[in-house]
Amino acid sequence: LKEASAYEGMLHGAQHGIIEFINAMRKANPELLSAVDSCHRGIFSYAVLHRKQNVFQLIHCLHGRKEIFRSRIDTFGNNLLHLAAQLGPSSDRDTRSGAALQMQREIQWFKAVEKVVHPKFKEAKNGD
Numbered sequence: 001l002k003e004a005s006a007y008e009g010m011l012h013g014a015q016h017g018i019i020e021f022i023n024a025m026r027k028a029n030p031e032l033l034s035a036v037d038s039c040h041r042g043i044f045s046y047a048v049l050h051r052k053q054n055v056f057q058l059i060h061c062l063h064g065r066k067e068i069f070r071s072r073i074d075t076f077g078n079n080l081l082h083l084a085a086q087l088g089p090s091s092d093r094d095t096r097s098g099a100a101l102q103m104q105r106e107i108q109w110f111k112a113v114e115k116v117v118h119p120k121f122k123e124a125k126n127g128d
Contacts, residue, residue, distance in 0.1 A: 006025065006029075006032055006035070007032065007035035007036075008035075009021070009025070010022060010025055010032050010033070010035040010043055011035055011036075011037055011041075011042075011043060011046055013025070013043075013055075014043035014044070014046035014047050014050075014052060014055045015046045015049075015050050015052070016050075016052075017047075017050070017052035017054055017055055019054045019055055019058075022043065022055060022058065023058075026058075033058075033062070033065070033069075034068075038075075039074045039075045039076070040072070040073070040074045040075050041074045041083075042069065042072055043055065043058075044056060044058075044059055044069050044072070044080065045072065045074060045078075045080065045083055048080050048083040048084050048113055049083050049086065049089075050088075050089055051088045051089065051109060053109075053112070056112075056113070056116075059116055060116075067118070070116060070117055070118045070121075071117075071118045071120075071121065076126060076127045076128075077124075077125070077126035077127040078126045078127075079117060079118075079121040079124055079126075080113050080116070080117045080121070081110075081113055081114060081117045081121055081122060081124075082124075082126045083113075084109055084110045084113035084114070085110060087106070088105075088106060088109070
């Protein structure tokens with residue numbers, strides 16, 4: 001699967017919010033949800049970083065394996081909540097007018113991720 005770039009495709013799909021592709025690949029091989037990049041960031045990390053709510057909501061469908069994804073840490077010590085706290089992509093911010101609305105959306109996103117992340121990671125520190 002690595003040689004066929006299936007893992008890379010899953011990460012790219014998560015980054016761009018291509019939920020149809022991710023669902024089709026997941027149905028073909030559920031192990032593809034475990035795809036990670038060189039920094040140990042998976043599809044849910046990409047979804048959080050790039051504010052792709054439709055991809056992030058897939059985590060609710062993973063009954064037995066949800067815990068693995070909720071508690072994943074990248075090579076910098078970041079969990080999903082650290083990634084949610086980073087400023088979203090400029091393309092996402094440009095679609096909202098006014099700083100107050102942008103800030104409100106960022107806070108809403110953080111709170112949505114906070115509900116999903118494992119409780120022990122709410123106070124966790126990263127490398128920074």
